[in-house]
Amino acid sequence: MKKYLSIIVISLFVLSSGIAFSYDGSLPDDTSYIGTITKIDRGARVIELTTKFEKTPKTWKLNMQDECQIQVKTTKDPSERGAFKKFAELKEGTLAEVHGWPKDGKWLARKISILNPDDYMIKRLESDMKAGVYFGHEP
Amino acid sequence: MNKKGFLALILAVLFLAGIAEARKTELTPADQRDWQVIAPQDSDSPLRDYAMLYEAGGHDGNIGVIGIPSMKVYRYIKMGVDMHNFPFSGSNAGNNNGTPDGKFLWVSDKGADAVIELNLQTGFAERILANPKPFGIHHSAAMSPNGKYIFLTGELSGKMAKMRVADGATTVIDVPPAPSAPDYPDASKDGKYVFAGNYYHSAVMVFSQDPFKFIKEIPVGKNPHGTNFVPTNRWAVVCDKLSATQSVIDVRQLKVHRVIPVGAGPLHNQPDSYGKYNYISSFVSDSTCKVDLGRMQMVDEFPIHYRVGHNSISPDDHYYVSQNKFSTGLFNPTGIVFAINFEEQDIDELSPTYGKSVKIVPINGEPHEGRQIFSTTIQRWNTGTGGDLFAKGYELGDVKVSFDDKNTPGRSLTKRPSLEPLHLAGAKRYFIPRDDGKPGVTQEGDVTVVRIKAFSYGYIPRFIHVKKGAKVRIILTNIDKAAGLTKNPDVTMGFLPAGYYGQKTRIDGVRGMSGVGEFIADKAGEFEFYCQQFCGPLHLEMRGTFFVDPPGGTASLSVGDYDEMSKLEYQLGDPEEREFITGGNRLLNTLKEGNEPAI
Missing domain, CATH: 2.60.40.420 (Cupredoxins -  blue copper proteins)
Known part of the structure; x- marks a missing residue:
């Protein structure tokens, strides 16, 4: 009986290790995400971001730190490059890259970068996805 | 018409059709990637630059400020003896450029064994954070995610330090086993680890940020140098200088995940802000090597001129600057010490000049770390608004940035120092x-x-x-x-x-x-x-x-005479300027471990 139990425990451990260290897209303790802002709670300063370029999109709830910057990173309008935006100007449906870190059960955003959907990196991530190379997956 | 004649006729028709096809003047995508482009380019000497490259100038003792994409040199700011590496204040969230708040950068002075603070808004050195003596700093490029601590590598003493930048309080620990030479460090984006290459061990040393202690070493390729976390924090990329490889460390498992062959003599990494590509400076192969971290392989290589050391990437991932150590035969001689050069490369894959060098300019000193920042972060103070810098500060969108740090030694709301630390004294x-x-x-x-x-x-x-x-x-x-x-x-x-x-x-x-x-x-x-x-x-x-x-x-x-030297700490033209020095042996081991969260 002990033998069977130990085999089950070892199998579960191996299985859980495999799950813990298999990278199939973004994970809760990643420190950046790329995707579309699908929901904005302006009162609570929380945004929801649904990832792109992954095999299965995931939705993450991101709490904005007081110091969280919102900045245009890539744009068709050269005069807008690097422009800082106010939270009120942030719109749902925006393609964004968010940097921050998890702490005490919350994910704290430090920077939201607004992206141009026609930028070369977005096109690259799209074409890679079509070729079966998904962002954040185990290579 | 017999069979032979019929065949000859078909061949003649195909030949003529081939000539007609070849004479078509329509441009193919390959043609459009050539140098001959008509459309105006970003790098066509703009009067305003959308980004600024700050570079630690090495033995010229300056921080250089260079426009991106024009590559025009804006300023050389006097800082110290031998400037090496720096983070921008704010947070290390993102790639090597981090998330700057525009207040400071903290640069290591390897020659004077100190860290010097540059106020980005005034454009002058403002404070000296003296290292405890003896220390022997090399790089100090690692900053905690919350921006309150910097991690210093004592390459010359085999020690590491965690310093609170507000007051210079420092904890110093040994890097076992001796001899150790921790050189290029980076701090993980989640506040857990500090990694530093150790060329004596051919390993990456792993420390925890809080409490600050040594954890383990991870064997990598021979003689590791540049060590950086990617923005997702999933991988740390290490340049194995003498193995011509890139070791990719799995940060969750703290072990090498993959070893990727790259150009010979890899020195430094510049991951883009997505963590998709990592651009590597390869000194011996004279090239920029582009590694796809999605495929875990090198996917492109651009030639540089010559012998690259450090590198930097624009905040929108459109330009890469190869900070070359030699300009052999390229420019006019300037005496015993020659001008090195910065070479700007277009890394926008949809640009007609992708992979090409679009600018190459001579540069003073022997630059080390280069980091780029959107120009919108540096405010325009010289049109009558300068007074706001003292109390009001400035705004980055909704974020109010203030210099109200009156609790910091040597600082007040009514005084912004303008130091000129001596480059050489009594020499x-x-x-x-x-x-x-x-x-x-x-x-x-x-x-x-x-x-x-x-x-x-x-x-x-x-x-x-x-x-x-x-x-x-x-x-x-x-x-x-x-x-x-x-x-x-x-x-x-x-x-x-x-x-x-x-x-x-x-x-x-x-x-x-x-x-x-x-x-x-x-x-x-x-x-x-x-x-x-x-x-x-x-x-x-x-x-x-x-x-x-x-x-x-x-x-x-x-x-x-370390205590005595620590009282002097740094030589300044005016002795009264010593009020702007903090840290040193006076604050050695005053940082309480386990009580100083990094995030």
């Missing part, structure tokens, strides 16, 4: 015809003469002892025949003892003549000296030790 330097005297220490009258031969990559002798109080004359002779592995004919050698004497002597050794430095050895101690002029892939390992022995004894890292 007498000159050149003489090549000196072929026997290397070693001799007494000539009342002068202790130290003859040192410098070559790629070392010194003869490596250990030098002089007596405290001696009048010292260092004679440095470059004995390289063809500049070591790289064969560049214009290699200059250097001699710079880190710490107290770093401000008294900094000698350049060109082939054919000898450099001389004279000073009084008035403080006892052990001082590592190094080559401040980049001379090849093992330049970093070109080290020796200068002992100033106290009466009746031998100096060591524990026997010397």
Whole structure:
């Protein structure tokens, strides 16, 4: 009986290790995400971001730190490059890259970068996805 | 028509059709990638630049400010002796550029063994964070995610330090087992780890940020240098300088995940802000190597001119700057010390000039770290709004940035210092015809003469002892025949003892003549000296030790006038400026471990 139990425990451990260290897209303790802002709670300063370029999109709830910057990173309008935006100007449906870190059960955003959907990196991530190379997956 | 005639007719028709196809003038995508482009390009000398490259200028003692994409040099800001690495204040969230709040950058001064704070808004050095003596800083590029701490690598003493930038309170720990040479560090984006390459061990040393302690070492390729976390924090990328590989460390498992062959002599990483591509400077192969971290393989390589060291990437991932160490044959001579160069490369895959060098400009000094920032972060203070800097600060969108840090030593709401730390103090330097005297220490009258031969990559002798109080004359002779592995004919050698004497002597050794430095050895101690002029892939390992022995004894890292030197800490033109110095031995081990969260 002990033998069977130990085999089950070892199998579960191996299985859980495999799950813990298999990278199939973004994970809760990643420190950046790329995707579309699908929901904005302006009162609570929380945004929801649904990832792109992954095999299965995931939705993450991101709490904005007081110091969280919102900045245009890539744009068709050269005069807008690097422009800082106010939270009120942030719109749902925006393609964004968010940097921050998890702490005490919350994910704290430090920077939201607004992206141009026609930028070369977005096109690259799209074409890679079509070729079966998904962002954040185990290579 | 017989069969042969029919075949000949078909062939003739196909031949003519082929000619007609070949004569078509329609541009193919391949044609459009050529140099001959009509559409205006970003880099066509814009009057305003959308980003700024800040670079630590090495032995010129400056921080250089360069426009992106124009590559125009805007300013050289006087900082110290030998500037190496820096983070922008704010957070390390993102790639190497981090998330700057636009207030400061903190640059390591390897020559003076200190960290100097540059106020980005005033554009002047504002404070000196003195390292506890002896320390022997090299890089200090690692900042915690919350921006409150910087991690310093004591390459020359085998130590690491965590410093609270508000007041300079520092904890120093040893890097076991000795000898260790922690050089290029980075801090993980989640506040857990600090990684630092250790070329004596061919390993990456792992420390926890809070509490600050050594955890383990991870064996990587031979002689690791640039070590950086990617923005997702999933991987840390390590340049295995002598293995021509990139080790990719799995940050969750703390072990090497993949080893990727890259160009020879990889030195530094620039991951893009997505963590998709990592751009590597490869010194020996004279190239920028582009690694796809999605596929875990090198996918492109761009030539550079020549011998790249550090590198930087624009905040929108559209331009990459190869910070080259040699300009052999490219520019006019400027004396014994030649101008190195920065080469801007277009990395926008949809651009007609993708992969090409779009600008190459001569640069002063021997730059190390380069980081880029959107120009919108630096405010326009010179049109009557300067007063706002003191109390009101500025806004980055909704984020209010204030200089209200009155609780910081040496700071107040009504005073923003403008320091000019001395590059060299009490130093007498000159050149003489090549000196072929026997290397070693001799007494000539009342002068202790130290003859040192410098070559790629070392010194003869490596250990030098002089007596405290001696009048010292260092004679440095470059004995390289063809500049070591790289064969560049214009290699200059250097001699710079880190710490107290770093401000008294900094000698350049060109082939054919000898450099001389004279000073009084008035403080006892052990001082590592190094080559401040980049001379090849093992330049970093070109080290020796200068002992100033106290009466009746031998100096060591524990026997010397360290407390006395710590009171001086850094030499400034005006003694009253010392109020802007903090840290040093006075605040050694005052940072309470386990009580100082990094996020």
